[in-house]
Amino acid sequence: MLTIFRSQYLNMRGPMETISGREPVIPELESLSRTRLAECYQCGKCTAGCPTAGQMDIPPTRMIRLLQLGDSETALHASSIWQCVSCQTCTTRCPKSVDCAAVMDALRQLAFERGTASPAERRTVLFQQAFLDNIRRHGRLNEIELIAAFKGAVFLRDRSLPFLFRDAGLAPQLQKRRKLHLVGESVKDRGVVARIFARATKGGAQ
Ligand code: SF4
Ligand code: SF4
Secondary structure, eight states: OOHHHHHHHHHHTOOOOOOOSSOTHHHHHHHHHTOOGGGOOOOOHHHHHOTTGGGOSSOHHHHHHHHHTTOHHHHHTOTHHHHOOOOOHHHHHOTTOOOHHHHHHHHHHHHHHHTOSOHHHHHHHHHHHHHHHHHHHHSSOOHHHHHHHHHHHHHHHHOOHHHHHTTGGGHHHHHHTTOOOSSOOOOSOHHHHHHHHHHHHHTOOO
16 A cells, blocks of 8 residues: 555655666666665565465566566566555565565556556556545545545546446445445544654655
8 A cells, every 4th residue: 555655755765876787767666666676686585475476477586586687668567566465575574675565666656657557557556646645634534535536536647437437326335334424534633644644755664
């Protein structure tokens, strides 16, 4: 869930030294993720612990190797970067302190910015942005506002009327089961939420 948000605050920390002599995407990726790809010695511990590796076209270990070889094009088009659930297991297990989760996160951000993500993958990012913005403003989820923000963002980008109204028929059922709260609530002390976001933006929360 941290995905783009995490990349944003990592990006604010400023560039780090990168491996020179390779295509521009790789240094940018290393800067965003604050990771030296060359540190990886392919032990495989990241993939062994990854809960979604079995579904990935390019699991974490292979992804790092691919990037070491400079093939960012294949990496940016891989479906595995969207199957990663940002659980941080790979990063925690790595004996060489390669932040594999941040690399996946940075790849998602670059795929989104460079237009290599599919429409469905772009919607994932738009949902995450709408979700985090919702939490930032209320401290808890306001479902109606989240749906409106997400659908609105998708519509502005894709101009897809079918997508805009696709789930509208579910609203009565959700409300009947009390899963949809028409009046949103906010936490009492929104300053706490603001401080959490400010800390994350400065890179203090990892
Ligand atoms: S755990 Fe670290 S060193 Fe081992 S393959 Fe993964 S990224 Fe490379
Ligand atoms: S952060 Fe992503 S790549 Fe790493 S272990 Fe979790 S799901 Fe796998």
